[in-house]
Amino acid sequence: MRKTFYILLFCLLPFVGFSKESYNVLSFPQAEFLTSNTTRIPFQLVDHLIVIEAQLLDQKGNFIIDTGSESLILNKNHFKGYHSNLNTPKQTTGIFDFIDNPLEKRLKEFIIKDLIIQNKLSDVIDLSHIESSKKMHLLGIIGYDILKDFEIFIDMHLNQITLSKINNEGDKLDDSVYLEKIIDSVDFKLKNHTIVIKANVNGKILKFGLDTAAEYNQLNKKIDKVALKQFFPKRRLQLIGASGQKIEVLAGKLYRVKLTKTIYYGPMHTILTNLNQMNNAFGTKLDGVLGYEFFRQQRTIINYKKEKLYFVKNPLYKQ
Structure with missing residues:
Protein backbone atom coordinates (compact mmCIF):
# COMPACT_ATOMS: atom_id res chain seq x y z
CA MET A 1 0.00 0.00 0.00
CA ILE A 166 13.61 41.27 16.17
CA ASN A 167 14.00 44.89 15.03
CA ASN A 168 14.12 46.18 11.45
CA GLU A 169 17.79 45.18 11.15
CA GLY A 170 17.06 41.64 12.32
CA ASP A 171 18.70 42.01 15.73
CA LYS A 172 16.95 40.29 18.63
CA LEU A 173 15.38 42.59 21.22
CA ASP A 174 16.55 40.15 23.90
CA ASP A 175 20.31 39.62 24.29
CA SER A 176 20.61 36.17 25.86
CA VAL A 177 17.92 34.02 24.30
CA TYR A 178 19.67 30.70 23.64
CA LEU A 179 21.64 28.57 26.06
CA GLU A 180 22.72 26.42 23.12
CA LYS A 181 25.89 27.14 21.13
CA ILE A 182 25.63 28.36 17.54
CA ILE A 183 28.25 26.42 15.55
CA ASP A 184 27.86 27.82 12.01
CA SER A 185 25.71 29.95 9.72
CA VAL A 186 24.84 30.35 6.06
CA ASP A 187 23.31 33.18 4.04
CA PHE A 188 20.13 32.76 2.05
CA LYS A 189 18.19 34.82 -0.48
CA LEU A 190 14.55 35.68 0.11
CA LYS A 191 12.61 35.28 -3.14
CA ASN A 192 9.21 36.79 -2.37
CA HIS A 193 8.54 34.79 0.82
CA THR A 194 10.66 31.75 -0.09
CA ILE A 195 13.99 30.98 1.61
CA VAL A 196 16.47 29.97 -1.11
CA ILE A 197 19.82 28.43 -0.14
CA LYS A 198 22.70 27.01 -2.15
CA ALA A 199 24.01 23.52 -1.44
CA ASN A 200 26.79 21.39 -2.86
CA VAL A 201 25.59 18.02 -4.14
CA ASN A 202 28.36 15.80 -5.51
CA GLY A 203 30.39 18.88 -6.46
CA LYS A 204 27.49 20.71 -8.14
CA ILE A 205 25.86 23.84 -6.66
CA LEU A 206 22.07 23.53 -6.47
CA LYS A 207 19.40 26.00 -5.30
CA PHE A 208 16.89 24.74 -2.76
CA GLY A 209 13.78 26.29 -1.25
CA LEU A 210 13.36 25.71 2.49
CA ASP A 211 9.90 24.57 3.61
CA THR A 212 9.14 23.27 7.11
CA ALA A 213 5.91 21.66 5.86
CA ALA A 214 7.49 19.54 3.12
CA GLU A 215 7.22 16.04 4.56
CA TYR A 216 9.69 14.77 2.00
CA ASN A 217 12.49 16.70 0.31
CA GLN A 218 11.87 17.32 -3.40
CA LEU A 219 14.40 17.18 -6.20
CA ASN A 220 13.79 18.45 -9.72
CA LYS A 221 14.31 15.58 -12.14
CA LYS A 222 15.85 18.04 -14.61
CA ILE A 223 18.89 18.90 -12.47
CA ASP A 224 22.49 18.32 -13.55
CA LYS A 225 23.14 14.60 -14.13
CA VAL A 226 26.24 14.64 -11.92
CA ALA A 227 24.17 15.81 -8.94
CA LEU A 228 21.33 13.45 -9.87
CA LYS A 229 23.69 10.50 -9.41
CA GLN A 230 23.40 11.09 -5.65
CA PHE A 231 19.66 10.30 -5.74
CA PHE A 232 18.99 6.60 -5.23
CA PRO A 233 15.35 5.65 -5.99
CA LYS A 234 13.61 2.97 -3.93
CA ARG A 235 9.82 3.09 -4.45
CA ARG A 236 6.84 5.11 -5.64
CA LEU A 237 4.69 7.33 -3.43
CA GLN A 238 1.39 9.13 -3.82
CA LEU A 239 1.71 12.88 -3.28
CA ILE A 240 -1.13 15.24 -2.38
CA GLY A 241 -0.79 18.94 -3.20
CA ALA A 242 -2.40 21.93 -1.52
CA SER A 243 -5.82 21.45 -3.14
CA GLY A 244 -5.98 17.69 -2.74
CA GLN A 245 -4.82 16.71 -6.25
CA LYS A 246 -2.82 13.46 -6.30
CA ILE A 247 0.22 12.46 -8.33
CA GLU A 248 2.61 9.53 -8.16
CA VAL A 249 6.31 10.26 -7.66
CA LEU A 250 9.58 8.35 -7.36
CA ALA A 251 10.96 8.28 -3.80
CA GLY A 252 14.44 7.45 -2.58
CA LYS A 253 17.37 8.96 -0.70
CA LEU A 254 19.58 11.94 -1.54
CA TYR A 255 23.24 11.79 -0.53
CA ARG A 256 26.16 14.26 -0.23
CA VAL A 257 24.31 17.51 0.49
CA LYS A 258 26.69 20.07 1.98
CA LEU A 259 26.11 23.70 2.98
CA THR A 260 29.46 24.59 4.60
CA LYS A 261 32.62 22.81 5.72
CA THR A 262 30.90 21.85 8.96
CA ILE A 263 27.21 21.63 7.99
CA TYR A 264 26.37 18.63 5.86
CA TYR A 265 23.59 16.07 5.73
CA GLY A 266 23.37 12.32 5.83
CA PRO A 267 21.02 10.48 3.47
CA MET A 268 17.69 12.31 3.28
CA HIS A 269 14.37 10.86 2.12
CA THR A 270 13.59 12.69 -1.12
CA ILE A 271 11.10 12.54 -3.97
CA LEU A 272 11.98 13.12 -7.61
CA THR A 273 9.45 15.29 -9.41
CA ASN A 274 8.94 18.10 -11.92
CA LEU A 275 9.15 21.53 -10.26
CA ASN A 276 8.40 23.59 -13.38
CA GLN A 277 4.96 24.79 -12.28
CA MET A 278 6.22 25.74 -8.84
CA ASN A 279 9.19 27.61 -10.34
CA ASN A 280 6.88 29.51 -12.69
CA ALA A 281 4.66 30.51 -9.79
CA PHE A 282 7.59 31.63 -7.64
CA GLY A 283 9.37 33.39 -10.51
CA THR A 284 12.58 31.55 -9.69
CA LYS A 285 14.42 28.37 -10.60
CA LEU A 286 14.75 25.90 -7.76
CA ASP A 287 16.54 22.60 -8.10
CA GLY A 288 14.67 21.24 -5.12
CA VAL A 289 12.94 21.80 -1.79
CA LEU A 290 14.31 20.86 1.64
CA GLY A 291 11.82 20.13 4.41
CA TYR A 292 11.45 17.84 7.42
CA GLU A 293 14.55 15.80 6.50
CA PHE A 294 16.64 19.00 6.62
CA PHE A 295 15.38 20.19 10.01
CA ARG A 296 15.52 16.82 11.75
CA GLN A 297 19.30 16.59 11.17
CA GLN A 298 20.24 20.15 12.15
CA ARG A 299 18.78 22.39 14.86
CA THR A 300 18.17 25.53 12.80
CA ILE A 301 17.50 29.22 13.48
CA ILE A 302 15.87 31.33 10.74
CA ASN A 303 16.30 35.11 10.59
CA TYR A 304 14.33 36.52 7.65
CA LYS A 305 15.53 40.12 7.97
CA LYS A 306 19.21 39.19 8.09
CA GLU A 307 18.57 36.51 5.44
CA LYS A 308 20.60 34.07 7.48
CA LEU A 309 20.35 30.54 8.88
CA TYR A 310 22.16 29.64 12.09
CA PHE A 311 22.91 26.10 13.18
CA VAL A 312 22.90 25.04 16.81
CA LYS A 313 25.01 22.29 18.34
CA ASN A 314 23.11 19.06 18.90
CA PRO A 315 22.77 17.92 22.50
CA LEU A 316 24.95 15.15 23.87
CA TYR A 317 23.06 12.24 25.35
CA LYS A 318 24.48 10.06 28.11
CA GLN A 319 24.26 6.33 27.48
Whole structure:
Protein backbone atom coordinates (compact mmCIF):
# COMPACT_ATOMS: atom_id res chain seq x y z
CA MET A 1 0.00 0.00 0.00
CA ARG A 2 1.42 3.35 -1.00
CA LYS A 3 1.81 6.03 1.64
CA THR A 4 0.46 9.52 1.03
CA PHE A 5 2.44 12.64 1.95
CA TYR A 6 1.68 16.34 1.76
CA ILE A 7 3.75 19.13 0.30
CA LEU A 8 2.41 22.39 1.78
CA LEU A 9 4.16 24.99 -0.30
CA PHE A 10 2.19 28.14 -1.11
CA CYS A 11 2.91 31.18 -3.22
CA LEU A 12 0.38 34.02 -3.09
CA LEU A 13 0.10 35.75 -6.45
CA PRO A 14 -0.97 39.37 -7.04
CA PHE A 15 -4.66 39.73 -6.26
CA VAL A 16 -7.69 41.92 -5.81
CA GLY A 17 -9.22 40.79 -2.55
CA PHE A 18 -11.61 41.67 0.20
CA SER A 19 -11.45 41.70 3.96
CA LYS A 20 -13.58 41.50 7.06
CA GLU A 21 -12.55 42.93 10.40
CA SER A 22 -12.28 40.53 13.30
CA TYR A 23 -11.77 41.54 16.92
CA ASN A 24 -10.95 38.02 18.01
CA VAL A 25 -7.55 36.90 19.25
CA LEU A 26 -5.46 33.92 18.19
CA SER A 27 -3.64 32.59 21.27
CA PHE A 28 -1.33 29.72 22.12
CA PRO A 29 -2.32 28.08 25.42
CA GLN A 30 0.82 25.92 25.63
CA ALA A 31 3.28 28.77 25.03
CA GLU A 32 5.97 29.38 27.64
CA PHE A 33 6.64 33.05 28.29
CA LEU A 34 10.41 33.59 28.60
CA THR A 35 10.65 37.40 28.35
CA SER A 36 8.45 40.18 27.02
CA ASN A 37 9.86 39.51 23.53
CA THR A 38 10.54 35.78 23.50
CA THR A 39 8.13 32.84 23.58
CA ARG A 40 8.78 29.12 23.44
CA ILE A 41 6.06 26.85 22.02
CA PRO A 42 6.10 23.05 22.20
CA PHE A 43 5.07 21.18 19.07
CA GLN A 44 4.15 17.67 18.09
CA LEU A 45 5.09 15.92 14.87
CA VAL A 46 2.04 14.65 13.01
CA ASP A 47 3.79 12.33 10.58
CA HIS A 48 6.42 14.86 9.46
CA LEU A 49 4.45 18.08 10.00
CA ILE A 50 5.28 20.55 12.80
CA VAL A 51 1.99 21.16 14.62
CA ILE A 52 1.23 23.52 17.52
CA GLU A 53 -2.00 24.03 19.46
CA ALA A 54 -3.82 27.36 19.26
CA GLN A 55 -7.18 28.97 20.00
CA LEU A 56 -9.13 31.26 17.68
CA LEU A 57 -12.78 32.39 17.65
CA ASP A 58 -13.53 30.18 20.66
CA GLN A 59 -12.11 27.15 18.87
CA LYS A 60 -9.10 25.12 19.97
CA GLY A 61 -7.15 23.12 17.41
CA ASN A 62 -3.93 22.59 15.53
CA PHE A 63 -1.87 24.88 13.30
CA ILE A 64 0.92 23.71 10.97
CA ILE A 65 4.14 25.76 10.93
CA ASP A 66 4.93 26.32 7.24
CA THR A 67 7.77 28.55 6.02
CA GLY A 68 6.61 27.74 2.48
CA SER A 69 3.31 29.57 3.03
CA GLU A 70 3.17 33.33 2.60
CA SER A 71 0.35 34.13 5.00
CA LEU A 72 -1.75 32.84 7.86
CA ILE A 73 -4.17 30.29 6.35
CA LEU A 74 -7.41 29.32 8.06
CA ASN A 75 -9.29 26.10 7.36
CA LYS A 76 -12.54 26.98 5.56
CA ASN A 77 -14.05 23.85 7.12
CA HIS A 78 -14.02 25.60 10.53
CA PHE A 79 -14.26 29.29 9.54
CA LYS A 80 -17.38 29.58 7.45
CA GLY A 81 -19.35 32.62 6.33
CA TYR A 82 -16.65 34.60 4.48
CA HIS A 83 -17.60 35.39 0.90
CA SER A 84 -15.97 37.48 -1.81
CA ASN A 85 -17.71 40.67 -2.89
CA LEU A 86 -15.50 41.10 -5.99
CA ASN A 87 -15.45 39.44 -9.38
CA THR A 88 -11.65 39.06 -9.45
CA PRO A 89 -10.64 36.21 -7.15
CA LYS A 90 -7.40 35.73 -5.30
CA GLN A 91 -5.34 32.71 -6.27
CA THR A 92 -2.70 30.64 -4.55
CA THR A 93 -0.60 27.77 -5.85
CA GLY A 94 0.67 24.63 -4.24
CA ILE A 95 3.59 22.48 -5.30
CA PHE A 96 1.91 21.30 -8.51
CA ASP A 97 -1.64 22.63 -8.57
CA PHE A 98 -3.66 25.81 -8.19
CA ILE A 99 -6.32 26.70 -5.62
CA ASP A 100 -8.95 29.12 -6.84
CA ASN A 101 -10.94 31.61 -4.79
CA PRO A 102 -9.31 31.44 -1.37
CA LEU A 103 -11.26 33.80 0.87
CA GLU A 104 -9.61 36.50 2.89
CA LYS A 105 -10.04 37.73 6.44
CA ARG A 106 -8.30 40.29 8.63
CA LEU A 107 -7.41 39.52 12.23
CA LYS A 108 -7.03 42.56 14.47
CA GLU A 109 -4.67 40.79 16.84
CA PHE A 110 -2.61 37.62 16.64
CA ILE A 111 -1.21 36.93 20.11
CA ILE A 112 1.54 34.49 21.04
CA LYS A 113 1.53 34.69 24.82
CA ASP A 114 2.39 38.38 25.39
CA LEU A 115 3.78 38.89 21.87
CA ILE A 116 1.10 40.77 19.93
CA ILE A 117 0.97 40.89 16.12
CA GLN A 118 -1.62 43.30 14.80
CA ASN A 119 -3.65 43.68 11.62
CA LYS A 120 -2.61 40.54 9.78
CA LEU A 121 -4.49 39.20 6.77
CA SER A 122 -5.36 35.53 6.58
CA ASP A 123 -6.53 33.36 3.72
CA VAL A 124 -9.44 30.96 4.15
CA ILE A 125 -8.94 27.70 2.23
CA ASP A 126 -10.52 24.25 2.41
CA LEU A 127 -7.94 22.08 4.21
CA SER A 128 -10.33 19.25 5.04
CA HIS A 129 -8.35 16.72 2.96
CA ILE A 130 -5.28 17.29 5.15
CA GLU A 131 -7.40 17.20 8.29
CA SER A 132 -8.92 13.88 7.25
CA SER A 133 -5.67 12.26 6.19
CA LYS A 134 -3.74 13.32 9.30
CA LYS A 135 -6.68 12.59 11.61
CA MET A 136 -6.41 15.87 13.49
CA HIS A 137 -8.48 18.99 14.15
CA LEU A 138 -6.70 21.43 11.82
CA LEU A 139 -7.57 25.12 12.19
CA GLY A 140 -4.93 26.44 9.82
CA ILE A 141 -1.36 27.08 8.75
CA ILE A 142 1.08 29.71 10.09
CA GLY A 143 3.36 31.13 7.39
CA TYR A 144 5.91 33.79 6.52
CA ASP A 145 3.76 36.85 7.21
CA ILE A 146 3.59 35.88 10.88
CA LEU A 147 7.09 34.41 11.25
CA LYS A 148 9.11 37.16 9.54
CA ASP A 149 9.10 39.49 12.55
CA PHE A 150 10.84 36.89 14.71
CA GLU A 151 14.01 34.91 14.82
CA ILE A 152 12.71 31.32 14.75
CA PHE A 153 14.61 28.49 16.44
CA ILE A 154 13.26 25.12 15.23
CA ASP A 155 14.46 22.40 17.58
CA MET A 156 13.55 18.89 16.47
CA HIS A 157 15.47 17.37 19.40
CA LEU A 158 13.31 19.03 22.05
CA ASN A 159 10.18 19.42 19.87
CA GLN A 160 9.87 23.15 20.46
CA ILE A 161 9.98 26.44 18.56
CA THR A 162 11.40 29.61 20.12
CA LEU A 163 10.17 32.91 18.68
CA SER A 164 12.28 35.96 19.55
CA LYS A 165 11.15 39.42 18.45
CA ILE A 166 13.61 41.27 16.17
CA ASN A 167 14.00 44.89 15.03
CA ASN A 168 14.12 46.18 11.45
CA GLU A 169 17.79 45.18 11.15
CA GLY A 170 17.06 41.64 12.32
CA ASP A 171 18.70 42.01 15.73
CA LYS A 172 16.95 40.29 18.63
CA LEU A 173 15.38 42.59 21.22
CA ASP A 174 16.55 40.15 23.90
CA ASP A 175 20.31 39.62 24.29
CA SER A 176 20.61 36.17 25.86
CA VAL A 177 17.92 34.02 24.30
CA TYR A 178 19.67 30.70 23.64
CA LEU A 179 21.64 28.57 26.06
CA GLU A 180 22.72 26.42 23.12
CA LYS A 181 25.89 27.14 21.13
CA ILE A 182 25.63 28.36 17.54
CA ILE A 183 28.25 26.42 15.55
CA ASP A 184 27.86 27.82 12.01
CA SER A 185 25.71 29.95 9.72
CA VAL A 186 24.84 30.35 6.06
CA ASP A 187 23.31 33.18 4.04
CA PHE A 188 20.13 32.76 2.05
CA LYS A 189 18.19 34.82 -0.48
CA LEU A 190 14.55 35.68 0.11
CA LYS A 191 12.61 35.28 -3.14
CA ASN A 192 9.21 36.79 -2.37
CA HIS A 193 8.54 34.79 0.82
CA THR A 194 10.66 31.75 -0.09
CA ILE A 195 13.99 30.98 1.61
CA VAL A 196 16.47 29.97 -1.11
CA ILE A 197 19.82 28.43 -0.14
CA LYS A 198 22.70 27.01 -2.15
CA ALA A 199 24.01 23.52 -1.44
CA ASN A 200 26.79 21.39 -2.86
CA VAL A 201 25.59 18.02 -4.14
CA ASN A 202 28.36 15.80 -5.51
CA GLY A 203 30.39 18.88 -6.46
CA LYS A 204 27.49 20.71 -8.14
CA ILE A 205 25.86 23.84 -6.66
CA LEU A 206 22.07 23.53 -6.47
CA LYS A 207 19.40 26.00 -5.30
CA PHE A 208 16.89 24.74 -2.76
CA GLY A 209 13.78 26.29 -1.25
CA LEU A 210 13.36 25.71 2.49
CA ASP A 211 9.90 24.57 3.61
CA THR A 212 9.14 23.27 7.11
CA ALA A 213 5.91 21.66 5.86
CA ALA A 214 7.49 19.54 3.12
CA GLU A 215 7.22 16.04 4.56
CA TYR A 216 9.69 14.77 2.00
CA ASN A 217 12.49 16.70 0.31
CA GLN A 218 11.87 17.32 -3.40
CA LEU A 219 14.40 17.18 -6.20
CA ASN A 220 13.79 18.45 -9.72
CA LYS A 221 14.31 15.58 -12.14
CA LYS A 222 15.85 18.04 -14.61
CA ILE A 223 18.89 18.90 -12.47
CA ASP A 224 22.49 18.32 -13.55
CA LYS A 225 23.14 14.60 -14.13
CA VAL A 226 26.24 14.64 -11.92
CA ALA A 227 24.17 15.81 -8.94
CA LEU A 228 21.33 13.45 -9.87
CA LYS A 229 23.69 10.50 -9.41
CA GLN A 230 23.40 11.09 -5.65
CA PHE A 231 19.66 10.30 -5.74
CA PHE A 232 18.99 6.60 -5.23
CA PRO A 233 15.35 5.65 -5.99
CA LYS A 234 13.61 2.97 -3.93
CA ARG A 235 9.82 3.09 -4.45
CA ARG A 236 6.84 5.11 -5.64
CA LEU A 237 4.69 7.33 -3.43
CA GLN A 238 1.39 9.13 -3.82
CA LEU A 239 1.71 12.88 -3.28
CA ILE A 240 -1.13 15.24 -2.38
CA GLY A 241 -0.79 18.94 -3.20
CA ALA A 242 -2.40 21.93 -1.52
CA SER A 243 -5.82 21.45 -3.14
CA GLY A 244 -5.98 17.69 -2.74
CA GLN A 245 -4.82 16.71 -6.25
CA LYS A 246 -2.82 13.46 -6.30
CA ILE A 247 0.22 12.46 -8.33
CA GLU A 248 2.61 9.53 -8.16
CA VAL A 249 6.31 10.26 -7.66
CA LEU A 250 9.58 8.35 -7.36
CA ALA A 251 10.96 8.28 -3.80
CA GLY A 252 14.44 7.45 -2.58
CA LYS A 253 17.37 8.96 -0.70
CA LEU A 254 19.58 11.94 -1.54
CA TYR A 255 23.24 11.79 -0.53
CA ARG A 256 26.16 14.26 -0.23
CA VAL A 257 24.31 17.51 0.49
CA LYS A 258 26.69 20.07 1.98
CA LEU A 259 26.11 23.70 2.98
CA THR A 260 29.46 24.59 4.60
CA LYS A 261 32.62 22.81 5.72
CA THR A 262 30.90 21.85 8.96
CA ILE A 263 27.21 21.63 7.99
CA TYR A 264 26.37 18.63 5.86
CA TYR A 265 23.59 16.07 5.73
CA GLY A 266 23.37 12.32 5.83
CA PRO A 267 21.02 10.48 3.47
CA MET A 268 17.69 12.31 3.28
CA HIS A 269 14.37 10.86 2.12
CA THR A 270 13.59 12.69 -1.12
CA ILE A 271 11.10 12.54 -3.97
CA LEU A 272 11.98 13.12 -7.61
CA THR A 273 9.45 15.29 -9.41
CA ASN A 274 8.94 18.10 -11.92
CA LEU A 275 9.15 21.53 -10.26
CA ASN A 276 8.40 23.59 -13.38
CA GLN A 277 4.96 24.79 -12.28
CA MET A 278 6.22 25.74 -8.84
CA ASN A 279 9.19 27.61 -10.34
CA ASN A 280 6.88 29.51 -12.69
CA ALA A 281 4.66 30.51 -9.79
CA PHE A 282 7.59 31.63 -7.64
CA GLY A 283 9.37 33.39 -10.51
CA THR A 284 12.58 31.55 -9.69
CA LYS A 285 14.42 28.37 -10.60
CA LEU A 286 14.75 25.90 -7.76
CA ASP A 287 16.54 22.60 -8.10
CA GLY A 288 14.67 21.24 -5.12
CA VAL A 289 12.94 21.80 -1.79
CA LEU A 290 14.31 20.86 1.64
CA GLY A 291 11.82 20.13 4.41
CA TYR A 292 11.45 17.84 7.42
CA GLU A 293 14.55 15.80 6.50
CA PHE A 294 16.64 19.00 6.62
CA PHE A 295 15.38 20.19 10.01
CA ARG A 296 15.52 16.82 11.75
CA GLN A 297 19.30 16.59 11.17
CA GLN A 298 20.24 20.15 12.15
CA ARG A 299 18.78 22.39 14.86
CA THR A 300 18.17 25.53 12.80
CA ILE A 301 17.50 29.22 13.48
CA ILE A 302 15.87 31.33 10.74
CA ASN A 303 16.30 35.11 10.59
CA TYR A 304 14.33 36.52 7.65
CA LYS A 305 15.53 40.12 7.97
CA LYS A 306 19.21 39.19 8.09
CA GLU A 307 18.57 36.51 5.44
CA LYS A 308 20.60 34.07 7.48
CA LEU A 309 20.35 30.54 8.88
CA TYR A 310 22.16 29.64 12.09
CA PHE A 311 22.91 26.10 13.18
CA VAL A 312 22.90 25.04 16.81
CA LYS A 313 25.01 22.29 18.34
CA ASN A 314 23.11 19.06 18.90
CA PRO A 315 22.77 17.92 22.50
CA LEU A 316 24.95 15.15 23.87
CA TYR A 317 23.06 12.24 25.35
CA LYS A 318 24.48 10.06 28.11
CA GLN A 319 24.26 6.33 27.48
